[in-house]
Amino acid sequence: KQEVTQIPAALSVPEGENLVLNCSFTDSAIYNLQWFRQDPGKGLTSLLLIQSSQREQTSGRLNASLDKSSGRSTLYIAASQPGDSATYLCAVMPGSGGGADGLTFGKGTHLIIQP
């Protein structure tokens, strides 16, 4: 059974710092990996999608990398801002279902950016 672990569970940093959130998964046979942001009491917002054949994806100040063979992904946030405060979730889709299966989620990293 696929397991997804996110480290750290919580992180608090001053505004302006660059930071890295980590995600690891136990079964490397994945179809894709997705990073989400969740604000309190809200739904999930998709940040980045990395296909299994890709190594990284970038969107603005966000960069996500994928090392499928070692079962690891990182989300890099540059020049953090108070508005980046949220819970960040990593999720993987199994490779066996042709992309139709549901996602397996980590428990998230709760990020606080201090003004």
Place this chain on the structure above:
Amino acid sequence: NAGVTQTPKFRVLKTGQSMTLLCAQDMNHEYMYWYRQDPGMGLRLIHYSVGEGTTAKGEVPDGYNVSRLKKQNFLLGLESAAPSQTSVYFCASSYPAGGNEQFFGPGTRLTVL
């Protein structure tokens, strides 16, 4: 586009009551999903559908039923609600040409007393 919408936003039930949660998407997505989110457990897949008229079980399907009679709608039913079904329920949709990136609705907060 409204994206993925969920009805209702909040609901309180008594044990044994039934209800249906509605998910609607206007993006013409093939695949739709129901998840539940619980403190300390993260999000877990309940049921999903790969097309109109099809459904499949996820990780935690017991106590729930689903139907996908129209491509844009995915219904989640609780026939006899139990306190263990108190949770936040999220619907999502995706399409193959988009790399199967999943887009989520705002959630339904359900409390079963």
